[in-house]
Amino acid sequence: xxxxxxxxxxxxxxxxxxxxxxxxxxxxxxxxxxxxxxxxxxxxxxxxxxxxxxxxxxxxxxxxxxxxxxxxxxxxxxxxxxxxxxxxxxxxxxxxxxxxxxxxxxxxxxxxxxxxxxxxxxxxxxxxxxxxxxxxxxxxxxxxxxxxxxxxxxxxxxxxxxxxxxxxxxxxxxxxxxxxxxxxxxxxxxxxxxxxxxxxxxxxxxxxxx
Numbered sequence: 001x002x003x004x005x006x007x008x009x010x011x012x013x014x015x016x017x018x019x020x021x022x023x024x025x026x027x028x029x030x031x032x033x034x035x036x037x038x039x040x041x042x043x044x045x046x047x048x049x050x051x052x053x054x055x056x057x058x059x060x061x062x063x064x065x066x067x068x069x070x071x072x073x074x075x076x077x078x079x080x081x082x083x084x085x086x087x088x089x090x091x092x093x094x095x096x097x098x099x100x101x102x103x104x105x106x107x108x109x110x111x112x113x114x115x116x117x118x119x120x121x122x123x124x125x126x127x128x129x130x131x132x133x134x135x136x137x138x139x140x141x142x143x144x145x146x147x148x149x150x151x152x153x154x155x156x157x158x159x160x161x162x163x164x165x166x167x168x169x170x171x172x173x174x175x176x177x178x179x180x181x182x183x184x185x186x187x188x189x190x191x192x193x194x195x196x197x198x199x200x201x202x203x204x205x206x207x208x209x210x
Contacts, residue, residue, distance in 0.1 A: 072146075
């Protein structure tokens with residue numbers, strides 16, 4: 001999620017069940033984010049589960065601040081049981097934090113995917129008790145299951161076009177900036193701050209049940 005998704009990555013390794021890509025700071029990325037970095041993206045297939053590991057490295061900077069999050073989308077239409085009252089930090093309608101919060105629902109096991117659910121953009125849920133967020137097809141039981149246990153924030157989003165054609169489940173380690181907040185990266189919410197030579201990794205595991 002962010003500028004990296006719009007830039008072509010270089011494949012560095014591939015095997016029957018593994019793909020690895022790298023993105024290095026270059027003339028296209030520096031105007032958007034003026035730091036040297038290495039972003040490694042590794043996809044591993046294990047049975048019905050895809051593990052996507054993102055690794056950020058700081059090769060030369062004295063200090064590298066960054067935010068990072070996933071943005072997978074799943075076509076619609078296509079369980080673990082928990083009762084949740086998802087508390088969301090409000091970034092509606094423009095994707096920037098506005099200091100408000102709200103409950104998406106109260107004491108529910110499932111959120112219905114209605115055509116108006118995303119009329120005001122995404123829902124950023126905070127510290128869910130559930131280890132997984134899933135999309136489940138009622139009639140067949142087919143599902144997409146995202147392991148969000150290590151992520152402090154999980155967003156759900158879709159385009160406002162109706163009817164819904166896809167949904168994104170987006171586990172994040174950082175949040176967007178505030179509407180009137182600081183521009184300096186060192187003052188914005190970030191996933192980590194790396195000293196020179198340090199690296200940081202996170203993994204999103206997604207299981208497809210057919």
